Amino acid sequence: MELLAKNRNRDARVGLSLFSLLLLAYIWGSTYYQLLDAKNEAIQTAQKDARNYARTIEEHTIRTLQTADQAALFVSEHYLVSGLRFDLLSYMKSGIILGDILNQVSIVDQKGELALSNLPMKKTNLADREHIRVHMEKDLGQLFVSKPVLGRISQKWSLQMTRRINHADGSFNGVAVVSVDPFYFTRFYDEINLGKHGTVTMFGEDGIVRARRDGKSAEVGQDLSKGMIFKAALANGSGDMRSTSVVDGKERLFSYRKIKNYPLYVAAAIGIEDALAPYQTRKIEALRLSLIASLLIIAFSVFVIAMVGRLQRSEQHALSANAAKTSLLHDLELQKDELKASSDRLDTIVQNAADAIITTNDRGDIESFNHSAESIFACSAKDLLGRNMQQLTPTLQAGSWKLLEAGVLGVVEGVRNGGAVFPLEITTSKVHVLGQDKFILIARDITERRKVERLQQEFVSTVSHELRTPLTAIRGSLGLVAGGVTGVLPVQAATLVKMAYTNTERLTQLINDLLDVQKLESGLLSLTQVSCNLAKLIDEARDVNQAFATRLEVNIALHNPTPDVQVNVDAGRFQQVMANLLSNACKYSNQGDTVMIATKLLASDRIRIAVSDRGPGISEEFRERIFQKFSQQDSSDTKAKGGSGLGLSISKAIVNQMGGEIGYHSTIGEGSSFYVDFPVYSG
Numbered sequence: 001m002e003l004l005a006k007n008r009n010r011d012a013r014v015g016l017s018l019f020s021l022l023l024l025a026y027i028w029g030s031t032y033y034q035l036l037d038a039k040n041e042a043i044q045t046a047q048k049d050a051r052n053y054a055r056t057i058e059e060h061t062i063r064t065l066q067t068a069d070q071a072a073l074f075v076s077e078h079y080l081v082s083g084l085r086f087d088l089l090s091y092m093k094s095g096i097i098l099g100d101i102l103n104q105v106s107i108v109d110q111k112g113e114l115a116l117s118n119l120p121m122k123k124t125n126l127a128d129r130e131h132i133r134v135h136m137e138k139d140l141g142q143l144f145v146s147k148p149v150l151g152r153i154s155q156k157w158s159l160q161m162t163r164r165i166n167h168a169d170g171s172f173n174g175v176a177v178v179s180v181d182p183f184y185f186t187r188f189y190d191e192i193n194l195g196k197h198g199t200v201t202m203f204g205e206d207g208i209v210r211a212r213r214d215g216k217s218a219e220v221g222q223d224l225s226k227g228m229i230f231k232a233a234l235a236n237g238s239g240d241m242r243s244t245s246v247v248d249g250k251e252r253l254f255s256y257r258k259i260k261n262y263p264l265y266v267a268a269a270i271g272i273e274d275a276l277a278p279y280q281t282r283k284i285e286a287l288r289l290s291l292i293a294s295l296l297i298i299a300f301s302v303f304v305i306a307m308v309g310r311l312q313r314s315e316q317h318a319l320s321a322n323a324a325k326t327s328l329l330h331d332l333e334l335q336k337d338e339l340k341a342s343s344d345r346l347d348t349i350v351q352n353a354a355d356a357i358i359t360t361n362d363r364g365d366i367e368s369f370n371h372s373a374e375s376i377f378a379c380s381a382k383d384l385l386g387r388n389m390q391q392l393t394p395t396l397q398a399g400s401w402k403l404l405e406a407g408v409l410g411v412v413e414g415v416r417n418g419g420a421v422f423p424l425e426i427t428t429s430k431v432h433v434l435g436q437d438k439f440i441l442i443a444r445d446i447t448e449r450r451k452v453e454r455l456q457q458e459f460v461s462t463v464s465h466e467l468r469t470p471l472t473a474i475r476g477s478l479g480l481v482a483g484g485v486t487g488v489l490p491v492q493a494a495t496l497v498k499m500a501y502t503n504t505e506r507l508t509q510l511i512n513d514l515l516d517v518q519k520l521e522s523g524l525l526s527l528t529q530v531s532c533n534l535a536k537l538i539d540e541a542r543d544v545n546q547a548f549a550t551r552l553e554v555n556i557a558l559h560n561p562t563p564d565v566q567v568n569v570d571a572g573r574f575q576q577v578m579a580n581l582l583s584n585a586c587k588y589s590n591q592g593d594t595v596m597i598a599t600k601l602l603a604s605d606r607i608r609i610a611v612s613d614r615g616p617g618i619s620e621e622f623r624e625r626i627f628q629k630f631s632q633q634d635s636s637d638t639k640a641k642g643g644s645g646l647g648l649s650i651s652k653a654i655v656n657q658m659g660g661e662i663g664y665h666s667t668i669g670e671g672s673s674f675y676v677d678f679p680v681y682s683g
C-alpha cells in the first residue's frame with residue numbers, strides 16, 4: 001500500500017518533470033525558430049531595401065550618364081560645325097550644359113591635343129590617356145567612362161566621360177570630354193537610409209571603383225576585381241548577394257545592377273549589423289520572455305514537485321499512522337481477547353466460589369452475584385437482582401453493612417428466601433468504578449462452622465470440667481499429704497509428692513487457661529467491670545505474685561508510686577493479666593533480678609502499667625506471633641519455664657474486652673517491658 005503510494009507519487013513527479021521539460025523544449029524551440037524566421041525576414045527585408053536602393057541608384061546613374069552623354073553629343077555637334085570657334089564657355093554659362101554636374105567640358109582634337117575647354121587651359125597632349133586613346137583606336141559608338149583621375153590643375157577627382165567625334169566619313173576627328181564629379185553619383189547616399197554601415201558603389205567592368213560612399217568617406221579607385229560582388233556582377237549583371245567587402249572587410253547585403261548600355265555597375269549594400277538590428281532587439285525581447293516563461297515553469301514545477309513530495313510525506317504519515325492504528329487495533333483485539341479470557345476465568349472462579357460474591361452500589365442495591373449467592377440465600381437470579389442487601393441481612397442497620405472495612409469480618413444474620421435465619425460472615429471492600437463507589441461483599445454461610453465450634457466448645461468445656469473436678473481432689477489430697485497431715489514422709493517420698501503437687505498446679509492452670517480461651521472465643525467470658533483504685537490493684541498484684549517470684553529468686557518492686565487514679569476493670573481478670581505479665585517477667589529474669597512495675601499517666605487520660613524485666617528479650621521473628629494462642633518463642637521454654645503459650649493471648653482478649661490495650665517493647669539481651677493501657681475512670 002505504502003509502496004503503491006510511493007510509486008504513484010514518483011510517477012507523478014517524473015511525469016511533471018517530463019512535461020515541464022517538454023514545455024521548456026517547446027518554448028525554446030519555438031523561440032529559436034521564430035528568431036530564425038525573424039532573422040531571415042530581417043535579412044530579406046534588408047536585401048529588398050538594398051535592391052530598391054540599387055534600382056534607384058541605377059536610375060540616378062543612368063540619368064547622370066545620359067546628361068553627360070548629351071553634353072558630350074552637344075559639344076561634339078558644335079565642334080563639328082564651328083571647329084575651334086565653338087564658344088564652349090558661353091554655352092556652359094548659359095546653362096545649356098549642366099555645369100553643376102560637370103566639372104569640365106572639353107574637346108581634344110584628332111591629334112590628342114586639348115583644343116577647347118570651359119576652364120582655362122594650356123596646351124596639353126592627352127593622346128596617351130586611356131579615355132582618349134580608346135576613341136583614337138576605334139569607334140566605340142558609345143560613351144566611355146574612365147577610371148577616376150585626379151585633375152592635374154583642379155586636384156579634384158573626375159570621371160572622364162568621352163565620346164568620339166567623327167568626320168562625315170566616319171574618320172576620327174577628336175573626342176568630346178565631359179568630366180563628372182564622381183561623387184555626384186553617390187550624392188544620392190545622403191537621401192536614402194542605408195544604415196550605419198551601408199554603402200553605395202559604382203564600379204566599372206574593370207573592377208575599379210568609380211565612386212564609393214559609406215558612412216564615413218567618399219572614395220574612388222579601389223580595385224574590386226578580386227571580390228565576390230564584382231565576379232557575380234560580371235557573371236549575372238544584376239543580383240543580390242551577402243558578402244564581405246574587399247574594401248573594408250565588413251559583411252553586407254549587396255544588390256548590384258548593370259547599367260544598361262554602359263560598362264558600369266552600381267551596388268547598394270546594407271551592413272549586416274544594420275540589417276539585423278531590429279532582429280537583435282526582438283531577439284533580446286524574445287529571449288527575455290522565454291527566460292521568464294522558463295523560470296516560471298521551473299518554479300511552478302519545483303513548487304508542484306515539492307507539493308507532491310509533501311503530499312507523499314503526509315500520505316506516508318497517514319499510511320504509517322494507519323499502520324500504527326492497525327497494529328494498535330490488532331494489539332487491542334489481542335488484549336481484548338486476553339481480557340475476555342481472563343474475565344471468563346475470573347467469572348468462572350467467581351461463579352464457582354464457595355462463598356457468595358455480591359456487588360452493590362453505594363445504596364446496597366445488588367448489581368451482580370454468583371451461583372453461591374443464589375444457593376446461600378435460596379434465591380433465583382431474578383429474585384436477587386435489584387434487591388437491597390438489607391433484605392438479605394436485616395439485622396444490619398441500613399447502610400451500616402458498607403461500613404464494614406475490607407478484611408474485617410463481620411458476622412451478621414442472613415435471611416434465606418422463606419425467612420430462615422442463618423449466621424453470615426461478611427467481608428466488604430469498597431471500589432471506585434467509573435466515578436461511582438461500589439461494594440464487593442464476600443459472604444459465607446457459617447451455620448456449619450458454628451455447629452462444629454459449638455460442639456468443640458462443649459467438648460472442651462465438658463473435658464475441662466471433668467478434668468478439673470478430679471484434679472482439684474488430687475491437688476487437695478496431695479497438698480494435705482505434703483503438709484504432713486498423714487504423718488512425716490520419708491525425704492524421697494516428700495520430694496515426689498511435692499513434684500506431683502506442683503504439676504497438678506500447672507495442670508490446673510492449663511485447664512483454667514483452656515476454659516478461658518473457650519469462653520473468650522464463644523463470647524461467654526463475662527466481666528464485672530467496676531471502678532477500682534489502681535494503686536490498690538498494683539500493690540495486690542505485687543503481693544500476690546511475690547511468692548512465685550521468690551521461688552525463682554526474683555524480686556518484684558514498684559518503680560514509682562502509683563498515681564491515685566481509678567480504672568474501670570474487672571479486678572479478678574485484671575489480676576489475671578498482671579499475674580501473667582509478672583510470672584512471664586519473673587520466669588525470664590535472671591536470679592537476683594528485680595522485676596519492675598511502673599505506672600505512668602499518658603496523654604488523653606490513659607494510664608500505662610508496665611512490667612519490665614532484664615531477661616533475654618523477644619526475638620524479631622517471634623514478635624508478630626507473640627499474642628497468638630499456643631505460641632512460644634522457643635518450644636523448649638515449655639519444659640524449662642513451664643507455660644502453655646496461652647497466657648498472652650488470653651491477656652490480650654481480656655484487656656481488649658475491658659477497653660484497654662496491651663503491647664510491649666523489647667531489646668534482645670537487655671530485657672522486655674510489657675504494658676497495658678486503660679482509660680482513667682473519672683466516674
Ligand code: ADP
Nearest residue numbers: 584585588632633643644645646647648649672
Ligand atoms: P506461657 O504460658 O508460655 O508463658 P505466654 O502467652 O504468657 O505463654 O507467653 C508466650 C511466650 O512469650 C512465652 O513462651 C515466651 O517465649 C514469651 N515471653 C512472654 N513474656 C516474656 C518475657 N517477659 N521475656 C521473654 N519472653 C517472654
